[in-house]
Amino acid sequence: MSIFEYNGSALVAMVGKNCFAIASDRRLGVQLQTIATDFQRISKVHDRLFIGLSGLATDAQTLHQRLMFRHKLYQLREERDMKPETFASLVSALLYEKRFGPYFCQPVIAGLSDDDKPFICTTDSIGAKELAKDFVVAGTAGDSLYGACEAMFKPDMEPEELFETLSQALLASVDRDCLSGWGGHIYIVTPTEVKECTLKGRMD
Amino acid sequence: MGDSQYSFSLTTFSPSGKLVQIEHALTAVGSGQTSLGIKASNGVVIATEKKLPSILVDEASVQKIQSLTPNIGVVYSGMGPDFRVLVRKSRKQAEQYHMLYKEQIPVTQLVRETAAVMQEFTQSGGVRPFGVSLLVAGYDDKGPQLYQVDPSGSYFSWKASAMGKNVSNAKTFLEKRYTDDVELEDAIHTAILTLKEGFEGQISGKNIEIATIGPKRIFKVLTPAEIDDYLAEVE
Numbered sequence: 001m002s003i004f005e006y007n008g009s010a011l012v013a014m015v016g017k018n019c020f021a022i023a024s025d026r027r028l029g030v031q032l033q034t035i036a037t038d039f040q041r042i043s044k045v046h047d048r049l050f051i052g053l054s055g056l057a058t059d060a061q062t063l064h065q066r067l068m069f070r071h072k073l074y075q076l077r078e079e080r081d082m083k084p085e086t087f088a089s090l091v092s093a094l095l096y097e098k099r100f101g102p103y104f105c106q107p108v109i110a111g112l113s114d115d116d117k118p119f120i121c122t123t124d125s126i127g128a129k130e131l132a133k134d135f136v137v138a139g140t141a142g143d144s145l146y147g148a149c150e151a152m153f154k155p156d157m158e159p160e161e162l163f164e165t166l167s168q169a170l171l172a173s174v175d176r177d178c179l180s181g182w183g184g185h186i187y188i189v190t191p192t193e194v195k196e197c198t199l200k201g202r203m204d
Numbered sequence: 205m206g207d208s209q210y211s212f213s214l215t216t217f218s219p220s221g222k223l224v225q226i227e228h229a230l231t232a233v234g235s236g237q238t239s240l241g242i243k244a245s246n247g248v249v250i251a252t253e254k255k256l257p258s259i260l261v262d263e264a265s266v267q268k269i270q271s272l273t274p275n276i277g278v279v280y281s282g283m284g285p286d287f288r289v290l291v292r293k294s295r296k297q298a299e300q301y302h303m304l305y306k307e308q309i310p311v312t313q314l315v316r317e318t319a320a321v322m323q324e325f326t327q328s329g330g331v332r333p334f335g336v337s338l339l340v341a342g343y344d345d346k347g348p349q350l351y352q353v354d355p356s357g358s359y360f361s362w363k364a365s366a367m368g369k370n371v372s373n374a375k376t377f378l379e380k381r382y383t384d385d386v387e388l389e390d391a392i393h394t395a396i397l398t399l400k401e402g403f404e405g406q407i408s409g410k411n412i413e414i415a416t417i418g419p420k421r422i423f424k425v426l427t428p429a430e431i432d433d434y435l436a437e438v439e
Binding site: 077078083085086089093188 | 303304305306307309312313432
């Protein structure tokens, strides 16, 4: 089994009309044994920027700590929040620093940039950025997620429709992957509010 | 003065609480050629005298005003070689920021890092402080900004400031003529008049340097021909 499949994960972010949504599964496993069913993969960097980290959980935790550290210092020095594009460049740089001994993670970054335009991107484990206008996926359920999102995505969805679409895409995809599932976490972010929901799916 | 016994080592405070080497560095700055900067409502202008030691010097090769990034520039009073070293370090810091964040460095951040370098040289062994004060002019998302950085590493934001030989006359002149809503073109005229105040000899596009940064956020050093045009307007 590959090191990226050790803990199992599913992450997806999708763009809507002046909003975005980011969702993950809730399973934490050790190969085929399920250890936790409430694992948080997505964290808030600031009110308009979220990052999800798929892959090896220990690397995801360490990388998350390093990113929070860098962002807090940035906030103190520059007296402002980081723009999503800037944060994505920072993630890319931090990952490439470990080019020959990488973090076994694939991050998904989603945020609202200036003038409330949604921004999503993912990188590979050594920092190659992939920007997308519609959706980005990561994790062991990645291939299924690509299929489900491609089929269900429509441009310019309002927050309610985006929530429905992303939830359905996530739950359908994790059902095809034995290493991810046990429900889902989804965040829908608009310029005015952040809504967090827990999804109930097949608990297996 | 009892202080002179403590003036040899940079890392030793004198009994009066001063670091005498920094005082001497400021003296070096004070005997340098006059430079000044004015922050307008829609840009910043910086200017300096460019008195060369002989008419045989190729004045086009002397560049006292330098850009640090496309939207930040700097001028100095004091020792030219020290200025070149600082410009080199600052440019590198600005580029490192850009390489990491893919974003232009904000003016305050670049000033802070340059000041930190200057401070390092007041607290390390075997080095001396930089014999320059810098005037950093930039235009970023926070608008036009003008900062002065001293050899000690302290920095201040100014609406208008001068440094070097003629500093007190120049500052008095600027205080009288400065208004908060001055526009860039007027600021350039004021800068020229301020330089003229203490200028020995005939002022021309070849013996002063002027640079501006406007709402388009591009730092530009004026050519001698452009300076001559402004001088004609001022007459």
